[in-house]
Amino acid sequence: MTPFPACLAPKTALVVDDDQDMCWVLEAALSRIDWMAVTANSAQEALGLISQQTFPIAFVDARLPDMDGFRLSARFRIIRPAMSVILISGYFLADDAGILDAMRASTIDGFLAKPFQIDAIAAAVSKGAKG
Numbered sequence: 001m002t003p004f005p006a007c008l009a010p011k012t013a014l015v016v017d018d019d020q021d022m023c024w025v026l027e028a029a030l031s032r033i034d035w036m037a038v039t040a041n042s043a044q045e046a047l048g049l050i051s052q053q054t055f056p057i058a059f060v061d062a063r064l065p066d067m068d069g070f071r072l073s074a075r076f077r078i079i080r081p082a083m084s085v086i087l088i089s090g091y092f093l094a095d096d097a098g099i100l101d102a103m104r105a106s107t108i109d110g111f112l113a114k115p116f117q118i119d120a121i122a123a124a125v126s127k128g129a130k131g
Contacts, residue, residue, distance in 0.1 A: 011034060011035045011056075012035065012037070012038060012055060013030055013036070013038070013057045013058065013125065014038055014049060014050065014058040014059070015030075015037045015058075015059050016039075016040045016041075016042075016059065016060045016061060016064065016072065017039070017041070017061040017088070018064055018065050019061070022061070022088075022114070026059055027039065029118045029122075032122075033118075035125060042065060043071075043075075046058070046072065046076075047072075047075060047079070050083070054080065055080070056083065057083065057084040057085075057086065057125060058076060058084070058085050058086070059086050060073055060087055060088065061088055062088065062091060063089065069087050069089070070108075073085045073107050074107050077106070084110070085109055086111065087102065087110070088111075088113075089111070090113070092113065099111050110127065112124060
């Protein structure tokens with residue numbers, strides 16, 4: 001986890017992924033568009049962070065060791081309804097039924113299939129961040 005003070009700048013995204021390399025990729029991509037990232041390697045760690053801090057946007061891996069990203073996104077929606085949630089995955093595609101259902105239910109605001117381009121991260125932030 002990357003430590004930051006409780007009062008974060010609005011240009012700080014939460015990145016939830018158990019793969020350290022993916023966290024690094026997202027941190028690097030976000031820094032190129034002048035955003036910072038706070039990372040969590042588990043759902044429980046992420047839930048702890050959002051209970052203490054506000055993030056305009058979160059990138060959430062669909063498969064985490066302690067909870068799937070769909071359930072975590074639903075929990076985020078309850079705790080921080082204004083936060084945009086972008087689900088990321090190397091196992092799903094944008095037209096998979098689970099992704100489409102989550103989009104229709106407004107559990108997630110967007111989806112990015114891994115591997116993704118930096119431009120896709122920038123577009124997701126531009127479209128989804130409300131802060």
